Amino acid sequence: MIVFNYAFAEAIASLRRSGRSALISIGTIAIAFITLGGFLLISVNVQDVLDRWLEAAEISVYLQDTAADGDRVAVEQFLRARPEVAAVEFVSKEHALQRFRTDFPELADVTGSLSQNPFPSALEVRLRAGDDSTISAETLAKDVAEKSGVADVQFDRTWLARLLEVVSSARLAGALVAGILMLGAAFTVGAVVRLSLYARRDELEIMALVGAPFSYIRGPFVFEGLLLGGIGAAVALVVVAVLYYFAGQYQPVRFLGYGEMALMLTAGIVVGAVAGTLASRAAHR
Amino acid sequence: MIETIGVSKAYGREEYALQDLTLKVEKGEFVFLTGPSGAGKSTLLRLLLLQERPTSGQVVVGDRDLSTLTPNEIQAYRRTVGFVFQDFKLIPTKTVFENVAFVLRVLGQPVEQQRRRTYQVLKWVGLQHRHNAYPLELSGGEQQRVAIARALVNEPHIMLADEPTGNLDPDLSIEIMNLFREINAGGTTVLVATHDRELIKWVGRRVIPLDHGRIPGSSPAPSSMEPLL
Numbered sequence: 001m002i003v004f005n006y007a008f009a010e011a012i013a014s015l016r017r018s019g020r021s022a023l024i025s026i027g028t029i030a031i032a033f034i035t036l037g038g039f040l041l042i043s044v045n046v047q048d049v050l051d052r053w054l055e056a057a058e059i060s061v062y063l064q065d066t067a068a069d070g071d072r073v074a075v076e077q078f079l080r081a082r083p084e085v086a087a088v089e090f091v092s093k094e095h096a097l098q099r100f101r102t103d104f105p106e107l108a109d110v111t112g113s114l115s116q117n118p119f120p121s122a123l124e125v126r127l128r129a130g131d132d133s134t135i136s137a138e139t140l141a142k143d144v145a146e147k148s149g150v151a152d153v154q155f156d157r158t159w160l161a162r163l164l165e166v167v168s169s170a171r172l173a174g175a176l177v178a179g180i181l182m183l184g185a186a187f188t189v190g191a192v193v194r195l196s197l198y199a200r201r202d203e204l205e206i207m208a209l210v211g212a213p214f215s216y217i218r219g220p221f222v223f224e225g226l227l228l229g230g231i232g233a234a235v236a237l238v239v240v241a242v243l244y245y246f247a248g249q250y251q252p253v254r255f256l257g258y259g260e261m262a263l264m265l266t267a268g269i270v271v272g273a274v275a276g277t278l279a280s281r282a283a284h285r
Numbered sequence: 286m287i288e289t290i291g292v293s294k295a296y297g298r299e300e301y302a303l304q305d306l307t308l309k310v311e312k313g314e315f316v317f318l319t320g321p322s323g324a325g326k327s328t329l330l331r332l333l334l335l336q337e338r339p340t341s342g343q344v345v346v347g348d349r350d351l352s353t354l355t356p357n358e359i360q361a362y363r364r365t366v367g368f369v370f371q372d373f374k375l376i377p378t379k380t381v382f383e384n385v386a387f388v389l390r391v392l393g394q395p396v397e398q399q400r401r402r403t404y405q406v407l408k409w410v411g412l413q414h415r416h417n418a419y420p421l422e423l424s425g426g427e428q429q430r431v432a433i434a435r436a437l438v439n440e441p442h443i444m445l446a447d448e449p450t451g452n453l454d455p456d457l458s459i460e461i462m463n464l465f466r467e468i469n470a471g472g473t474t475v476l477v478a479t480h481d482r483e484l485i486k487w488v489g490r491r492v493i494p495l496d497h498g499r500i501p502g503s504s505p506a507p508s509s510m511e512p513l514l
Contacts, residue, residue: 002393202376203387209334210439211363212391214356 007219014196014224022228025185025192029232029272030239032181033264037240039174040260045253046167053160059125059141060154065093071149072123078147079125084136087126093117120151182271185232189225189275197221197283204283218280225276226269233268237261286312287333287443287474292342294328294498302328303498306342310476310493315469317485318478320495326478329495330445333476334368335359346443364392367436367473371448373428375420375435381407382416385435392439406434410464426457433464444468446477450484462488 015022061079063072072090079088091099096119101108127137141155197204207217237256244255256264287310294303303325310316318326331337332344335351344351346362354362375384382403389399407413410430420428429449436444446465450458462484469475479485485492494501 002395006390006393202374206374206376206387206435207391208360209336209363209368210388210391210435211360211366213360213393216391216393 003213003215003219006216007223010220011223011227014200014220015227017199018192018196021192021195025188025228026232026235028188029182029185029229029268030235032178032185033233033236033268034239035174035181036178036267037236037256037264038243039171039178040256040264041240041244041247041253043167043171043174044256044260048254050160050164050167059127059137059144061123061125061144061150062120062152062154063122063149064151065120067121067149067151071147072121075144075147075150076123079123079140079144082136082140084128084140085125086128089124089126091122091124093119093121096120096122182267185229186271186275189228189272190279192228193221193225193276193279194282196224197279217283218277221280221283222273222276225279226273229268229270229272229275230265231268232272233265236268237264286310286345286347287476288343288345289329289332290343290345292329292332292339292344294325294332294337295340301498303332303339306495306498306500308493308500310474313469313472313474315466315475315488315490316477317488317490317492318476318495319480319482319485319492321480323497324495325498326480326495327447328498330368330447330476330478333443333445334366335363364439365442367439367441367444369429369432369436369444369446369449371451373420373432375428375431377420380417380419381412381423381431384420384431385438388435388438402438403434406438407431409437410434424457425452426460429453429457429461430464433461433468437468441473444473444475446475446479448479449477450479450481455483458484459487 061075063075076088076090079085094117097111097117100119101111125140138155138161141153144150145153204217241255244253247253289306289308292303292306293301295301302323306325306329318329320326328337332339332351333346335354338352349358349362351362376387379387385407386399386403389402394402404413404416407416410433412427412430412434415423415427420431423431429452433449444465449465450461453461458481465475465477466488
């Protein structure tokens with residue numbers, strides 16, 4: 001415990017001494033983490049939208065007018081038995097017409113002049129959310145199209161799947177950019193820690209010669225890196241929160257969850273501590 | 286006991302600071318290492334403080350072969366050794382008290398013990414009244430006394446001093462040597478590297494002369510103990 005107190009106190013004192021270089025380091029880390037945080041913010045909100053769309057996504061299985069009740073029941077049973085299916089609802093021809101009249105009242109008169117109901121009866125299938133179910137849902141759509149009594153199948157998820165692919169690629173690119181920026185931030189932390197190491201070289205020489213344990217020699221520099229990283233990530237969180245506040249005025253979005261915030265802070269602390277640890281190796285050479 | 290067995294230290298191919306040096310210093314002894322510049326005095330002290338490793342040979346202190354120590358064992362060994370340099374090596378941004386207490390602080394000793402022991406050694410070297418001064422506000426003799434207090438504060442078994450009076454006038458040199466004699470009287474083994482023959486004569490202890498990294502021959506302890514002045 002004494003060594004932690006010592007290392008922490010020395011790290012704080014060193015950051016105060018470093019002044020501008022510490023601020024530059026914190027700024028660099030903050031920029032890296034603002035990128036990460038902004039990307040996380042966009043990512044979680046896009047994911048929310050996609051989840052909602054996926055939740056609502058359906059396969060519409062249109063039945064032939066000539067389909068027997070037995071065929072319909074068979075198709076319905078086939079659908080209900082599949083694990084990716086959340087619910088199946090039968091919409092009769094009359095119900096479909098009624099729905100059209102309700103949804104498009106201005107066209108209601110047109111339907112009145114028709115000699116027969118043009119809407120087919122259908123089974124509307126709601127799928128379970130989740131990326132994995134998309135592929136099996138495609139198979140399901142193909143399978144059900146071959147069933148007796150089925151006229152046509154419309155699958156809403158195809159374009160969503162493509163959108164998911166685009167989002168995944170964007171997410172990967174974002175993570176890559178954030179990773180590169182974090183690497184840059186780690187180098188900056190390392191440079192700042194090395195500067196303070198150089199400033200304290202007389203003390204370090206004495207410490208080494210009097211037999212100070214390595215935890216005392218290196219500890220302050222590890223803590224310094226850790227603090228730089230942690231403070232940088234915290235500053236980034238504040239900036240992201242401000243951005244969120246402004247973005248929220250134009251578009252309903254949600255802020256990062258506790259998990260994502262903890263991830264950012266932890267990443268900052270870890271990046272800083274690792275950079276500090278590596279830089280501190282020079283302390284007892 | 287300190288023993289070197291066939292120790293050589295080379296810098297480059299042919300430049301030997303020490304060559305096949307074999308010597309023994311008994312526990313509690315006070316020994317001078319003497320010789321001209323480049324004789325190998327400082328190199329020997331650096332080997333004893335493990336600032337450097339010998340090119341060949343063995344350095345044994347007590348029951349420890351220094352060449353076999355791990356980094357953590359080196360630090361543990363150094364806690365038993367006090368050192369004083371010609372240039373004092375004090376931290377200019379710390380007060381006299383902080384310079385001395387610093388050793389105990391980085392060894393993780395409790396604050397109260399740091400305070401008590403630091404005042405004790407500062408009193409012993411006669412500097413308790415200057416505990417708030419910074420090194421650059423002190424005279425050379427005072428700075429060296431602070432360095433001695435720092436070397437003593439952790440109660441070392443061995444005291445190494447490299448030209449401790451090199452920057453001091455004769456009066457102050459005697460003052461410093463008196464402190465070393467007192468330290469030695471307490472049972473600490475003392476090795477002082479100096480080329481000040483007058484001072485060696487005055488203190489009157491065993492002398493190990495070095496020349497080009499070798500011992501030309503051990504000299505007997507002088508009998509005179511008269512002060513120089």
